[in-house]
Structure formats: structure tokens, C-alpha cells
Amino acid sequence: MGDWMTTGGLREGRRPRALSPWREHLRDTFWFAPTAAMVLVFVVWAVATGIDTAIVDALREERDYDTLDDMLRLADDAKAVVTVVSSAMMTFIGVVFSISLVAVQMASGQFSPRVVRIFVRSRITKATFAVFLSTFLLSLLVLTSYEGQAEARYVTSIPLVQSVLTLTMLGLSLLLFVLYVNQTLRLMRISHVIDRITREAFKAVARMPVGRTTGEEEALGPETARVVHHGRAGVLRDVDIARLVRAARQEGVVLRLIPRIGDFVVPGTPLFAVHGGPAPAGRSLSRTVSVGVERTFHQDFAFGLRQLSDIGLRALSAAINDPTTAVQAIDRIVQFLAAVAGRPLDTALHRDRRGNVRLVQPVPGWTELVDLGFAEIRGCAVGTPQVTRRLVAGLDDLVVIAPADRREPLLRHRALLVEAVERSVSEASDRAFALRPDRQGIG
Template structure:
């Protein structure tokens, strides 16, 4: 049984898998799926080769040379088909690779470089590349199995099962190619990109534990030791929650993560504070903290808002000048903040199976999330009535949903936006029009 648990709502709910950081890191790579597919197809080919050899041996034992002769004629036809498939697969791989590069370049230039991660994490893209490469490798392996012997009595193997398997892989490749084109075209449309960012953000929020039963991060006691960061400098991508909770429980301490997920850390910088005992051995904390060159969705509550804000800013730039896209990004910003409006924030508390808090992970506060979602867009919005009206409507909606203690940042952004509109509006009529909330911007 796992040594840790998180409290979600009023009961002990979801338990992230122990290898969840590794799983997320593999999702952020492009090499793993094609490599695994090529290794798997080699294993399948070995099995198919054994079956083909067993079929030939059985026919020879029964002296059914007529059937063997028919199989040999089938093999001659299948060889031509397999050869053609091998050449076609290389062409298909080049086409898929070209489409991916064009899509990534367009998305990076028009939306934000951060959305390139969506293409890298796309399951259908990885599956298409993996199946295409696996099919190409399979054709090469099958071609080595064809026997040049024409006498049915001397033949040792006829790649019957292998040829059928190759045709099956070709059919799967064609199906995946159609799905891949459809998925790529969807990802090149900004509305679908924004929706994907929002869904990833909600997935991160759902995985964060909600403190219940009066749990607080303030009663940890004095810090007894610090754990510095060892290794390369980079962005804190995630922490291995299960391992840290297990280590803290074993040594009778509470560990508190000092930087937030997404912060840039350098060697020697304190990353963990130890409460209630001596610092655990460094070897047991090894690989519990992951550092990379860029932020990821995993455990990063603010990364989705960062991308939505970047998309809105890019849309409001003079080079793009697309306020409707900014409105679509604001729609999702309001949706995400509305979902968090009454949720406890500031820290994620992870418990062991006995119910004791063992790991405290800082998360963005409500004010920081509101500022992240609205500040930069608000400063670029004056002069765009569509964006101003949508932001005012979003702030009004959040004021209705948020509890009284969380309304201050919303009121502050509303007042600052009103002041900016007063300065930029050329006439009283334009000012009145721009200050009229509208959920569609200009419906």
C-alpha cells in the first residue's frame, strides 16, 4: 500500500501514481513512443516468424507439398507488395514530418511558443509516427524472411503470417494518417488550442489536494534544516510527491518545498525546508526534484494562465491585431478563475496513510492568479473596445462568484481598466460604449 494519500474534498480520493512524474516527462518527449513501437514490432515479428516456420514444418510433415507450392507463389506476390509498402512508408513519414513542422511553426508564430508543447504531447501525432516507423521496420524484417528456394521440399519458411501482419500495419497506418491530419488541423485552430490549454489546466487543478478538517501549513514549527539544490540550474518542473512523503514519514519530519513549481532554481539554492527533525540523507532525496529548461503542465497551476495570457497579448499586438482571439483567451481565463474562486489556495498539503501532513507544496495565491490572468492583457486592452467589454463582463461575473475576501484584486483590475479607458477614449460616447460589459466583447 502507498505510504501517502491526499485529501480531496471530504474524503481521501485520488492517489497520483508513484511514477507520475516519469510518465509526464515521457509525454513531453517525442522519442519514447516511436522507439517503443519499433522494439515492440521486432518482438512481434519474431513471434510471427516462429508461427510461419511452424506452419511450414507442419505441412512438410503431412507431405502437403501442393499447399506449400501455393504458399510459395503467394510469397512471390507478397514480396512485391511488401517492397512497395516499405518504399511508401518512407514517403508517408516524410509527409507527416513536414506537416508537423509547418503546424508547429505556424502555431509558435501566431499563438505563442509555449503551445508547441501541445504538438509534442499529442498522442495521435506520436502514434502516427510510431506506427509508420514500426511498419517500415517490419517491412525490412519481413523481406529478410523470404526464401529464394523454389522446391517445396527444401523450403524452411514462408512469411505468410508476417505478410498478413504487414498488411494489417498498412491499414492501421492509413487510418492513423487520416486521424493525424484531422487532429493537426484542429490544433492549428486557435479555439481548439485554447480549449486544450484550459483542459490541461483543469486537470492540474483537479490533481491538487484540497486541505480539509482545519489543515494548515502554518503549524509546522521551526525549520530544523535546509536542503539545497544540487545539479543543473533550470525551471522546477515537478517533485516526486510519493517519494518525498515516504522519506518524510520514515524520518519523522515534514518537508516544505520552498520554490514554487515553475520557478527558476540554481545550484545551492534552498529547495526544501525540514521541520521537526534532522535532514534526511541526500541519497534518499535524489531524483525527487525535477529541473528542466521550460515549464510543464504537471503540478504547475499557473502555467495554463501564463499561456492564455501570452496568446491574448500576441493577439493584441500590432503585428497580429486579432482582438477576437484575445476575447477567446479571456473566456478561458474567466472559466479557470471561476472554478478556483472558492477553492483553498496558497499550499497543497500531502499526507501519509496515517493522516499526518508530510509535504507542503506552495501554489499560487488567488491574488497572484488573478494578476496573472488579467494584468498584462488589461494593460494592452485600451483602444480595443471588444477586449475591454469582455474583461469587464468577466470581472463582474467573478465578483458574483468570489467570496468577499477575494474581491479586492477583481475590483482593483476593474478600476484600473476603467481609468485606462477614461484616458484612451476619444469621446464620451466611445467611453460609455467601451465601459459596457459584454460577454462576447462586441456581440
């Protein structure tokens, strides 16, 4: 069995927080933030209406009709602005986000379909969409508050506070629009997309359990039962570690997760092997597993490496033919592998408060990560000296960084790359050029 890890995460002894299906669903959709914002608009509008009514009532009690006349004139001026805002905002929303959808489609075709998730989960994008719709809705509500022609002494409400609030929302919309355009343009640049993926991958690595133990495999005891998956088919995205540890502790058993995070499971797939006793009751294991349509970064630290490899492969395809982008992806693959080269891999052990192992979770091993990062790109890199030179340099750097017992897969990939180049390139000088280590590819 490979190396073992104990629970840690960002802080020693702290378990990674589990993602609920609801929270993950809300992150991947656009409906929640705009809906919540528009509900909030109704509340704010009702409060502002009450303030406007209270101001008018106070001035009428004081018989300060001159101030009311001044407020009426200001409100008439504000009404013209609010009318323009209400008529133009919806058109503005349609044009802006239509262009954005085209940009997302282009990014998906050029980089990888997986990067669309970055656009969908963007907080700036959701905030901009929510504020735009809220401004449009508020402007309509404010227009309904304006009364017809009336003298100051008979008016019941002057929506002056509401108009000021609408203008404030308009200013916020313009500010968010600038930020939104800036971020969208950044996300259309491959260097920023790759950097974003890498940062997400490192966050996942930071949530990895740390530490090392020995002799734990024999302590699990024989397998006594299995728990199968009864939910929908999909990708195993997340397991609720705290609830699983608690359920195993109550039964006095050890649960071993059979599939890895990121595996596709169907009804009937064995999920848990039970060691040391009967399986926990179905109710205690309910909602401990999150299955969805795509992988996430939360407990799947290899997902970032998968996306980087996809980008490199897409860049090396005949349709794209962009070896420089492939080199940028290799840069980040090397960075990621260098960061985990000295960390325990293969299996994570999660313990209860007394230090007893209650959950065994498989994670990708070092060889699997190296293969994921290099195997496919290496197979497509032959004939592209810029990429082969970067691969040789990256593998050489990792051989120096990695512990001695983890150098074999790196040396294997280097040898396979050399063999492929020697077999495909006829000229000796071209072979030497293609296999010369260069961290920039070809400058």
C-alpha cells in the same frame, strides 16, 4: 498567512502522484515510442517467421505440394505489394512529418511557443510515427524472408503470415494517418488549442489538495535547518510528495517547500525549510525534486493560466492583431478563475497516515491568479473595444461568483481598466461603448 489546504486530489485523502523525471522525459520526446515499436516488430516478425516455417514443415510432412504451390503463388503476389510498401513508406513518412513541422512552427508563432508541447506530447502523433516506421521496418524484414525460385518440395519457408501482417500494418498506418491529419488540423485551430489547455489546467486543479484547516502555521514551530538545491539549474516541475512525507515522518520534522512549482532554481537555492528538528539525510531527499527545462501541468495548476494569458497577449500584439482570439482566451481565463474562486489557495498541507502535517507546499493565491489572468491582457487591451468589453463582462461575472473576501483584486482590475480607457479614449461615446459589458466582445 493565507488559506490552507489539506491533501486531497481527485479523491479525498489521495495525494497527487509524483512525476518521475524519466516518465516526464519520455512524454516530451519522440524516440521512445518508435524505438519500442520497432523492437516489438522484431519480436513479432520472429514469431511470424516461426509460424510460416511450421506451416511449411507440416505440409511437407503430409506431402501436400499442391497447397504449397498455391501458397507460393500467393506469396509472390504479396511480395509485389510488400515491395511497393517498403519503397513508398519512408518517402511518405518524410513528406507527412515535414508538413507537420511547418504546421507546428506556424502554431508556435501565431499562438505561443508553449503550445508546441501539445503537439510533442500528442499520443496520436507518436502512435502514427511509431506505426509508420514499424511498417517500413517490417516490410524490409519480410522481403529478406523470401527465397529465390524454388520448387514447392524444396522450399523451407513461405512468408505468407508475415506478408499478411505487413498488409495489416499498412491498413493500420492508413487509419492512423487519417486520425493524425484530423488531430493536426484541429490543433491548428486556436479554439481547440485553448480548449486543450483549459482541460489540462482543470486536471491540475482536480489534483489540488482540498479542505481547510486553521492554526497550523504556529504548529510548525521554529525553523531549524534548510536544504539547498544541488542539482542542475531549471524549472521546478514536480516534487515527490509521498517520499517527502515519509522522510519528514522518519525524522519527526515538518518540511516546508520554499520555491513554488514553476519557479526557476539554481544550485544553492534553498529548497526546503525544516521545522522541529534536523534535516533528513540527503539520501532520503534524493530524487524527490524534478527540475527540467519547462513547466508542466502536473502540480503547476497556474501553468494553464500562463499559457492562456500568453495567447491573449500574442493575439493583441501588432504582428497578429487578432482581438477575437484574445476574447477566446479571456473566456477560458474567466472559466478557470470561476472554478477556483471558492477553493482554498496559498498553501497546501500534506499529512502522514496519523494526520500530522509533514509537508507544507506553497501554491498561487487568489490575487496572484487574478493578476496572472488579467494584468498583462488588460494593459494591452486599451484601444480594442472588443477586448475591453469582454474584460468588463468577465470581471463583473467573477465579482458575483467569488466570495466577498476575494472581490478586491477583481474590482481593482476593473477600476484600472476603466481608468486606462478613460485616459486613452477622448470621445465620451467611445468610452461608454468600450466599457459596456459584453460576453462576446462585440457580438
